[in-house]
Amino acid sequence: MKVVAIARTNVRRMLRERSNIFFVFVFPLAIILLIGAQFGGDFNPGIGTFRADAGELSAAIVEGLEADGDLRIAEYSTSGDLRTAVERGGVQAGVFLPEGMDDQVRAGEVIEIGFVARPDGFGAQLQSTVSAVISEVMTPVAAAEFASSQTDTGFDEALALADEQAGTIASLTVETSALGEAIFPDTLGRFDLGAAQQLVLFVFLTALAGSAALILTRQLGISQRMLSTPTSVRTVVLGEGAGRWATAMVQGLYIVAATFLIFGVNWGDPVGAFLILVTFSAVGAGAGMLMGAVFSNDQQAAGVSVVLALGLAALGGSMLPAELFSPTMQKVAHITPHAWALDGFAELVRRNGAVADILLELGVLTIYAIVLFVIAGWRLRAVITRP
Numbered sequence: 001m002k003v004v005a006i007a008r009t010n011v012r013r014m015l016r017e018r019s020n021i022f023f024v025f026v027f028p029l030a031i032i033l034l035i036g037a038q039f040g041g042d043f044n045p046g047i048g049t050f051r052a053d054a055g056e057l058s059a060a061i062v063e064g065l066e067a068d069g070d071l072r073i074a075e076y077s078t079s080g081d082l083r084t085a086v087e088r089g090g091v092q093a094g095v096f097l098p099e100g101m102d103d104q105v106r107a108g109e110v111i112e113i114g115f116v117a118r119p120d121g122f123g124a125q126l127q128s129t130v131s132a133v134i135s136e137v138m139t140p141v142a143a144a145e146f147a148s149s150q151t152d153t154g155f156d157e158a159l160a161l162a163d164e165q166a167g168t169i170a171s172l173t174v175e176t177s178a179l180g181e182a183i184f185p186d187t188l189g190r191f192d193l194g195a196a197q198q199l200v201l202f203v204f205l206t207a208l209a210g211s212a213a214l215i216l217t218r219q220l221g222i223s224q225r226m227l228s229t230p231t232s233v234r235t236v237v238l239g240e241g242a243g244r245w246a247t248a249m250v251q252g253l254y255i256v257a258a259t260f261l262i263f264g265v266n267w268g269d270p271v272g273a274f275l276i277l278v279t280f281s282a283v284g285a286g287a288g289m290l291m292g293a294v295f296s297n298d299q300q301a302a303g304v305s306v307v308l309a310l311g312l313a314a315l316g317g318s319m320l321p322a323e324l325f326s327p328t329m330q331k332v333a334h335i336t337p338h339a340w341a342l343d344g345f346a347e348l349v350r351r352n353g354a355v356a357d358i359l360l361e362l363g364v365l366t367i368y369a370i371v372l373f374v375i376a377g378w379r380l381r382a383v384i385t386r387p
Contacts (some may be wrong), residue, residue: 002231006239007246013213013245014206018123027254028202029262035194036263045122046072047130050082052099057137061097061113064133086116093117095219105141115360191263193321196340196345199255199339200280201309201318207248207284208305214240214292214380223384233385237377240292244285251340254278268348272355277350279365280341286372293380337368 014020047065051058066073074091076082082094093197096114098104104111115130116125147153210237217223217240226236259265267273288305295301313319316338322330333339344361355362 002235003239003242006226006236007242010210010213010240010243011246011250014210014250017332024202024206024251025254026070028198028251029258032191032194032198032255032259032263035198036191038133044070044072045093045126046074046125048074048076048082048085048091048094049097050076050079050094051097053101054101055100057101057105057141060137060374061095061134064137065130068129068133074228083116086118089118090283092122093130095130135254161354189264189266191259191265192349195255195259195263195267196342196349197318197321199252199259199277200316200341201313202255203248203252203277203281204287204313205305205309206251207244207281207288208291208309210244210247210285210288211290211292211295211301211303211305212298214244214289215295215298216383218292219296219298227384231320233381236384237380240380241285241373241377244288244292245281248284248288249277252281266349268352269354272348272353272358273345275355275362276341276344276358276365279362279369280337282369283337283365283372284371286376290372290379291378293376294382312338315339317342337365340368341366 014024049062049065051062062073062075065071072091074085076085076094079096082091082096085091086094094114094116096116098112098114101111113134115127117126223236223240227233254269256265256277260267291301291305295304316322316333316336317325318338322333322339322342325333330339340361344358344365347357347361351357
C-alpha cells in the first residue's frame with residue numbers, strides 16, 4: 001500500500017539521520033536520568049564523620065547520628081579525606097570530632113566540634129540536625145559538670161548518675177500529620193514523573209522536527225514526481241501524515257520501553273498508556289505536517305519547531321508539574337494538548353486508573369489531532385498541486 005510505503009520511507013529517513021542518534025535516543029534518557037537523580041524519590045543526605053580518637057563522647061555522637069534513619073553516615077580515617085568528600089559531593093556535610101574530648105570535659109574545657117557543608121546544599125538543615133544530636137549527648141555531661149561543681153561528687157560518678165536519670169525521664173514525642181491530599185503519592189517512583197513529562201515533550205518535538213523533511217520533499221520535487229505516477233494527491237497527503245505519526249510513535253515507544261527496562265518506570269495500564277501515546281503522536285504529527293505545509297524553508301521550520309515545542313511543553317507541564325501551577329495557570333495550561341496527555345498519564349500512574357478513566361483526555365487529544373490533520377491536509381494538498 002502506497003500510504004504505508006511513504007510512511008515507512010519517512011521513518012527510515014529519520015533513523016538514518018546521524019544527529020537523531022543523540023537527540024532521539026540518547027538525549028531524552030539523559031534528561032530523565034538527570035531529573036530523577038535530582039528531584040525524584042527519597043533523599044537521604046550523607047554526613048561524614050572524622051574521629052581523632054576512639055573516645056566515648058565521640059562514639060556516642062556518631063551513634064546518635066546513625067540512629068537517624070533519614071541520614072546516611074560515613075566515617076573517614078582522616079580529616080583531609082572528609083573535606084575532599086564534602087567538596088566533591090560524596091557527602092553533604094562533615095563533622096570533625098577532636099582528640100581528647102573526654103579529657104576536655106573532665107577538665108571543664110570548651111570542646112570545639114568542626115562542621116563543614118557545601119554552600120549550595122542542605123548545610124543549614126544538617127547543621128541543626130547535628131547540633132540536636134550533640135546537645136542530646138552532651139546534656140548528661142553538662143548535668144554532671146554542674147553536680148560535681150556544686151557537691152563533693154566526682155565527675156565520673158555524677159556522669160553515671162546523670163546517664164541513669166536521663167533514661168528515666170520521659171522524652172518529648174512529636175507527631176506530624178499531613179492535611180489534605182498529597183499532590184504526589186508515596187508510591188511514585190523516582191523516574192515516573194519525569195519520564196511522562198519528557199515523553200510528551202520529545203514526542204511533540206520530534207513530530208514538529210519532521211516538518212523539515214516534508215519541506216525538503218517539496219523542495220526536491222519528490223511530491224510532484226509521485227503525483228506523476230499513478231498516485232493520487234490524497235495518497236500523498238495521507239502518506240506524509242502517516243509518516244509524521246510513525247516517527248512520533250517511534251520516539252514515544254522507544255522512551256516507554258527504555259525507561260521501563262532501564263529505570264523501572266511505571267506507565268500504569270498498558271492499554272491506556274498506548275492509547276495516550278497514539279493520540280498524542282497524532283496531535284504532534286498533525287502539527288508537524290501543518291508546519292511542513294506552511295513554511296517553505298526547512299531551517300526556518302526547524303527554528304520555529306524548537307521554540308514552539310519547548311514553549312508548549314513548559315506551558316503544558318512538561319518542565320514543571322502542572323499540579324504546582326496556580327489554579328488560573330492550570331486552566332491556561334489546558335489550552336495545550338500536552339496538559340491533557342499528562343493528565344491522562346497522571347490518572348494511570350498516580351491514581352491507578354484504567355482506560356475508562358481517561359476517556360475525556362483521549363477525546364480531547366483526538367479532537368486536536370483531527371482538527372490539525374484536516375487543516376494540514378488541506379494546506380499540503382494546495383501546496384503540492386500548485387503549478
